[in-house]
Amino acid sequence: MTIHDVAAAAGVSISTASKALNNTGRMGAETRERVKRIAGEIGFRPNALARGLLSKRSFTIGLLTNDTYGRFTLPVMAGISEALVDHGVSVFLCAIEDDPALGQVHVEAMLDKQVDGIIASGKRLDRRLPVDLSSLPVPVVYAFTEGTENSVTLRSDDAQGARLAVEWLAQLGRRRIAHITGPEDFFSVRERSSAYREVAGDFEPVLYGIWAESWGHEAVGSIWGRPGEKPDAIFCGNDQIARGVVDALRERGIRVPEDVSVVGFDNWEIVAAQTRPPLTSIDMGLKELGREAGLTVLALAEGRPIEPGVRKLPCRLVVRQSCGGMSPTE
Amino acid sequence: MTIHDVAAAAGVSISTASKALNNTGRMGAETRERVKRIAGEIGFRPNALARGLLSKRSFTIGLLTNDTYGRFTLPVMAGISEALVDHGVSVFLCAIEDDPALGQVHVEAMLDKQVDGIIASGKRLDRRLPVDLSSLPVPVVYAFTEGTENSVTLRSDDAQGARLAVEWLAQLGRRRIAHITGPEDFFSVRERSSAYREVAGDFEPVLYGIWAESWGHEAVGSIWGRPGEKPDAIFCGNDQIARGVVDALRERGIRVPEDVSVVGFDNWEIVAAQTRPPLTSIDMGLKELGREAGLTVLALAEGRPIEPGVRKLPCRLVVRQSCGGMSPTE
DNA sequence: CTGAAAGCGCTTACAG
DNA sequence: CTGAAAGCGCTTACAG
DSSP states (O other): OOHHHHHHHHTSOHHHHHHHHHTOSOOOHHHHHHHHHHHHHTTOOOOHHHHHHHHSOOSEEEEEEOOTTOTTHHHHHHHHHHHHHTTTOEEEEEEOTTOHHHHHHHHHHHHHTTOSEEEEEEEETTOOOSSOOTTOSSOEEEEEEOOOTTOEEEEEOHHHHHHHHHHHHHHTTOOOEEEEESOTTSHHHHHHHHHHHHHHOSSSOOEEOOSSHHHHHHHHHHHHHSSSOOOSEEEESSHHHHHHHHHHHHHTTOOTTTTOEEEEESOOHHHHTTSSSOOEEEEOOHHHHHHHHHHHHHHHHTTOOOOOEEEEEOOEEEOOSSSOSOOTTO | OOHHHHHHHHTSOHHHHHHHHHTOSOOOHHHHHHHHHHHHHTTOOOOHHHHHHHHSOOSEEEEEEOOTTOTTHHHHHHHHHHHHHTTTOEEEEEEOTTOHHHHHHHHHHHHHTTOSEEEEEEEETTOOOSSOOTTOSSOEEEEEEOOOTTOEEEEEOHHHHHHHHHHHHHHTTOOOEEEEESOTTSHHHHHHHHHHHHHHOSSSOOEEOOSSHHHHHHHHHHHHHSSSOOOSEEEESSHHHHHHHHHHHHHTTOOTTTTOEEEEESOOHHHHTTSSSOOEEEEOOHHHHHHHHHHHHHHHHTTOOOOOEEEEEOOEEEOOSSSOSOOTTO
């Protein structure tokens, strides 16, 4: 089924058929309708390859990611796809681990296929993908990974997210708020911990460790193991740590949230919802970030002007039960 | 940079350039080499759109999935991508939730883009995707979702996986093996539980429930709450249930694996590795399944004959610490 | 051994 | 108001 078939069936030339279907050119309204009707009847669908050859637009973009685990990329991906499907744009998925050679292969495959743009996504704000995207013939948007000079980069506003968490604890009457978090060499850890310090003061030095339940456990052990006043709230660097913290507190007979409020970060459903009690957490809005990234490459691909630089997207507090209190929005 | 530029720079016609680059036709070896060298120098890369228009092959396939969560699809996806990237095939990701209209939109977008084939993937062996793929003009392979009559379907061998688990427990000397699992209306639950019964006998009726830690907890409560001999091993329907079971046992002062061995299913790293002790679990080999699915659509797309029907891929036992014992392969 | 020509399926000036 | 022609970037019979 090609446009030839449509033209033949409608008794017009292929140029007329084309113009009828694209609502361009000038012709009798009745001719246009007839062509359209017949195209519908015989199930004509234009070949995107042929169309792309002419228009220099493939209605295709590539998503490059090194987050094989999918924890961060998955929501970003969902957002991108959701935003673009309405515009007829499809997404190539390119998982490159941390392999530069594999990255190169995927980038070349994408360019061969004439993608209209590329979104680079990662699992860390302060790391680059292992492939150079700085001088490609197509626009590139960085989402949740470090971009190059003068690029467009989208990231979550971790400082604002941390403030949200700590202010929520303060608002619930908590005054002795501790902070147990991940490795200090993570940019987001530093962002979150300085925001924490601004709001909470320095009741307790920040406890840096690793992104694991076991570290949450261990940190609770060390806080409760030494003398002195105990926290009445703990702001955790991610949900896994928070889960370890909650479990450790329960094992010590400390009630959450009655005695101690706990708030996590990431709002990772599988962890946050299965914790007893379920975790109040900060959501980085990765799906929204993906949506924005999608619309941004699209704009760039269409030649619309986009201000380069880093754009921070706001985080959101998701209230469950580990802090007490009720969602301010409910 | 088009083939015209290559031809001009090499001083040959575009047909000769094309043949030189594709190693077809006949020409002086030296001409061929010169064309190739020049193409390399000016960085020529053939336009896949133009090529696809002629060859009727886009070197593109579509992955349709309703597993937004990504738990099952993610490894399948990784396998597909890994298998196909070497063949120059790129993958369109189409997340359709359970929305038939969205599914339709994605299928049409893929067909417009002339995909060489489609892989349909899901989160349940006994459910169909909400879109009819039975009479498409391109080959379809079903992976971890129910296929249509006479289609090619790839799935894990859940019965074999369950046997693996129970035999492992038996081999460790466990004789009173219980089975706590998910909802009975899941095909995979029935597969696993009948395999369990075959091997373990009926020491204890199978406990059906939901796929959650809380159910693992509760089930342990009910087994240990009533009189009679207690199990010395528990085979769980998935890792979340297993984690609930392990936590509940620990809270009762029952040692894992000394008193009771526990084995999970899915080998979901984030759950299995964070459990204390880490879970021995059954891996469904979803990445391998993805790889197979990729190679299978590819074969179909190239017209190679593939036997229709359901192909079951073997599961694998991953030994951690929740059963005791050491991996048979180590 | 090499090149001119036709064609993949479509769109878009340009004539009429 | 409608159609013939050229062309997007490539490949492939077919002549020479």
